Amino acid sequence: MKKIAVIGTGYVGLVTGTCFAELGNEVTCVDVDKEKVEMMKNGQVPIYEPGLEEIFKRNLHAGRLSFTLDLAAAVDGAEVIFLALPTPSAEDGSANLQYVYDVADQLGPLLKNYAVVIDKSTVPVGTAEEVAARIAKSATAAFDVVSNPEFLREGFAVQDFMQPDRIVVGTESTRAREVMAELYEPIVRDDHPLLFMSPRSAELTKYAGNSFLAAKITFMNQIANLCEVLGADVDDVREGIGHDTRIGHRFLYPGIGYGGSCFPKDVLALIHTAEQQDFDFGLLKTVVKNNFAQQQVLTAKVLGYFDGNVKGKTFALWGLAFKPETDDIREAPALAIIKALTGAGATIRAYDPEAMKNVQRRFGDNPSLILTKDEFEAADGADALLIATEWRQFESVAPDRLKSLLKYPVVFDGRNIFTPATMQEAGFYYESIGRPVKHPR
Ligand SMILES: NC(=O)c1ccc[n+]([C@@H]2O[C@H](COP(=O)([O-])OP(=O)(O)OC[C@H]3O[C@@H](n4cnc5c(N)ncnc54)[C@H](O)[C@@H]3O)[C@@H](O)[C@H]2O)c1
Numbered sequence: 001m002k003k004i005a006v007i008g009t010g011y012v013g014l015v016t017g018t019c020f021a022e023l024g025n026e027v028t029c030v031d032v033d034k035e036k037v038e039m040m041k042n043g044q045v046p047i048y049e050p051g052l053e054e055i056f057k058r059n060l061h062a063g064r065l066s067f068t069l070d071l072a073a074a075v076d077g078a079e080v081i082f083l084a085l086p087t088p089s090a091e092d093g094s095a096n097l098q099y100v101y102d103v104a105d106q107l108g109p110l111l112k113n114y115a116v117v118i119d120k121s122t123v124p125v126g127t128a129e130e131v132a133a134r135i136a137k138s139a140t141a142a143f144d145v146v147s148n149p150e151f152l153r154e155g156f157a158v159q160d161f162m163q164p165d166r167i168v169v170g171t172e173s174t175r176a177r178e179v180m181a182e183l184y185e186p187i188v189r190d191d192h193p194l195l196f197m198s199p200r201s202a203e204l205t206k207y208a209g210n211s212f213l214a215a216k217i218t219f220m221n222q223i224a225n226l227c228e229v230l231g232a233d234v235d236d237v238r239e240g241i242g243h244d245t246r247i248g249h250r251f252l253y254p255g256i257g258y259g260g261s262c263f264p265k266d267v268l269a270l271i272h273t274a275e276q277q278d279f280d281f282g283l284l285k286t287v288v289k290n291n292f293a294q295q296q297v298l299t300a301k302v303l304g305y306f307d308g309n310v311k312g313k314t315f316a317l318w319g320l321a322f323k324p325e326t327d328d329i330r331e332a333p334a335l336a337i338i339k340a341l342t343g344a345g346a347t348i349r350a351y352d353p354e355a356m357k358n359v360q361r362r363f364g365d366n367p368s369l370i371l372t373k374d375e376f377e378a379a380d381g382a383d384a385l386l387i388a389t390e391w392r393q394f395e396s397v398a399p400d401r402l403k404s405l406l407k408y409p410v411v412f413d414g415r416n417i418f419t420p421a422t423m424q425e426a427g428f429y430y431e432s433i434g435r436p437v438k439h440p441r
Contacts (some may be wrong), residue, residue, distance in 0.1 A: 001024055002183060005078035007071065007103055009036065011047055011157065011261070011328065012120060012150050013084030018052060019161040023186050029067050030074035040067040048327040048354040051158040071103070075110045080183060083131075084120045084150075090218065093268035095124050104131040107139030115141070116176045118148045122206050122266055124273050128199035129169065134356035144176035147199040149206035150328065154260070155325030162187055167194045170202025181251035207273070210266040211284055215259045216251045218287045221294045224254030224434025234434030235416075254433045256337075256388060256414035257294035259322035261330040264291075295336040298386055298414040302432050305384070311345030316382035316406070318375050319415070320352035320359050321388025327354040329362065333414065334388035342368035351378040354390055376405060390417050399426035 002025045006017035009029045017029040031037050036046045043060055045053045059065035064197045068074050075081055085099040098120055107117065117130055132145040136402065147170035152160040164187065169180045177196060188194045197205070224234040234254050242249035258264070267284050274281040301305065322332035329335065332355075338348055349370045352359065356371055363369050372378040373395055379385055385406060387394060403409045403426060410422060413432040420437075423430035431437050 002080050002179075003078045004028070004080045004082065005030065005074040006084055007031075007074065008084040008099070008121070009040065009046075009067070010084065010086065011049065011154055012152065014040075014045070014047065014056075015052060015152060015157040015161055016050060016082055016084055016120060016150070017058045018059060018065060019158065020183075021062075021065040022055045024063065025183075026077070027059075027065050028074040029065070030069065030071050031067070032069065032407075034069060037067050037069050049157050050155065050325055055158065060065055071106060072110050075107065075115070077112065079113070079115055080179065081107070081115055081117045082120045082148075083118065083167065087121045087123055087265070087269075089265040089268050092272065094272040095122070095265070095269040097123065097130075100127065100131065101134060104134040108135045111135070111139050111141040111143055113141055114175070115143050116142055116179045117145045118180075119145065119203075120148055120150050120211075122149060122262065122269075122373065123147075124207070124269060125200050126202060144171060144173040144178060145199075146171040146173075146176050147202035148180065149202060151206070151209065154328055155323065158162045164192050166192060168202050168205050169194060169196050170199035171196065172198060195297070207266055207270040210263055211270050211287075214258050214263045214267050214291070215283065215287050217255075217263075218290050218294070220252050220254045221433070222290060225294075225297070227434040228436075231436060233436060237434075246410060247317040253416065255294075255297050255390075255416070256333040256433065257291045259295070259331040259333050259335075261328060264288075266332045276333065289349075295333045295379045296340065297433070298333075298388070298412050299340040301412050302384065302386065303344070303417060305412075305429070305431075310341060313345075313383045314347045314349060314381065314407075315341060316375075316378040316380075316385040317348050317350040318352075318378060318385065318387045318394050319391055320350055321355040321389050324389055324391045325354075327352075327358055329355050329358045332388070336367070337386060337388055337414075338369060342366060349380075349382055351375050351395060352389065358395055376401070379405040381405070381407050381408050384412060387411070387413045387415055387417055392413035399423060399428065403427065 004020050004025050004027045006013045006029045009031045019029045021027040039046050045056050087095045090096040128145045128147045167184050184194050227234040238252045241247050242252050271281050273282050320334045347368045349372050351372045409428040411428050411430045416432045420435050
């Protein structure tokens with residue numbers, strides 16, 4: 001059992017804190033957001049993450065998990081201190097390290113005994129060294145700074161924490177290494193190894209992983225776009241290459257671009273890191289450019305269908321979160337669609353199973369955006385349906401029911417959730433990504 005402090009209780013910090021409490025540790029989470037801390041103290045989980053609420057409540061009631069606004073109280077006596085703070089994109093694409101450095105600057109005098117300070121945030125190469133230097137300025141107790149990047153996926157965060165593919169720990173300190181090995185011992189398995197390396201390698205591993213996945217998605221999106229002009233079907237091509245064990249089946253589904261709080265900012269930050277060393281990461285620059293274009297693809301299809309004029313039209317939009325099983329709308333492709341179509345004079349009737357509150361907060365003042373109570377109300381009377389997130393519940397909507405709701409049977413599916421043949425049989429004009437249009441207009 002260890003005494004742990006988690007600084008920042010967002011998607012990463014809250015999952016990390018709750019899961020370490022579940023493993024029997026005593027965890028105090030600290031945040032600067034008063035409303036959030038109040039909610040959590042009262043037993044409410046401020047984010048949607050499958051499986052989190054149950055273990056959150058169990059550990060809160062068991063007294064292993066607590067919340068505070070007071071940084072000094074949280075780190076008092078903690079042997080392990082996680083930094084799970086935001087690292088958003090700065091104007092120039094670099095990671096904004098202000099949140100991490102602000103906390104590092106305060107930590108020195110608060111450390112009473114030896115502590116391992118762990119960078120869990122995604123931070124550029126060299127940050128662990130800078131965090132250590134900042135803490136050292138005012139610390140009297142011994143400490144180590146370790147890089148331990150987080151690889152969890154929103155929507156699977158608890159599962160990914162408890163059964164990680166691997167845990168990466170960057171440290172040169174034997175003492176910190178022992179603490180980290182003990183901390184993760186309950187979840188380390190032969191096939192879920194704890195990988196020790198230098199802090200610099202650990203920091204780069206996180207960016208390399210996310211950038212690789214962003215490039216893989218972008219590659220498939222490009223293949224899908226090529227399928228459309230060549231008359232090939234991306235589903236067949238995907239199957240055909242996925243069976244090659246060097247490629248694999250995962251992350252081969254084309255769509256309307258990657259989004260979320262990680263891929264966009266992490267790819268930009270790696271390009272920036274490379275540029276600082278006069279290293280031109282041309283491949284990733286192309287990924288960014290192509291992904292931006294891909295986020296406009298569905299809108300372009302709609303505009304093409306309506307001869308460039310959508311003024312006065314009403315569109316149903318299914319899905320607002322950047323992917324299913326999360327309420328996170330940061331950099332979601334749906335936002336680009338809302339902006340483009342309402343900007344062109346259309347009205348959007350939108351629904352998402354989990355992200356409505358976040359959308360309301362961000363776009364509540366847009367009179368052309370109507371938030372509906374479910375996917376059926378969104379479709380009711382719309383000139384066409386657009387699909388931006390592949391929530392399971394949308395897949396099970398019967399085409400006949402959908403047809404009876406829409407004003408015209410027209411669907412632009414940015415996530416390929418329906419089968420073209422089924423939609424054609426049901427009498428829809430149906431466009432998806434990289435698959436032949438069965439009903440040319
Ligand atoms: N979200 C993901 O799926 C994911 C996955 C892997 C890595 N990461 C990385 O983890 C880090 C955190 O991401 P997130 O999605 O959890 O962010 P988030 O925005 O959801 O949460 C960050 C939290 O930190 C709090 N905070 C800000 N300043 C603070 C301070 N001075 N003291 C205490 N709390 C403070 C905020 O109020 C917020 O609650 C980022 O670097 C991100 O790139 C995120």
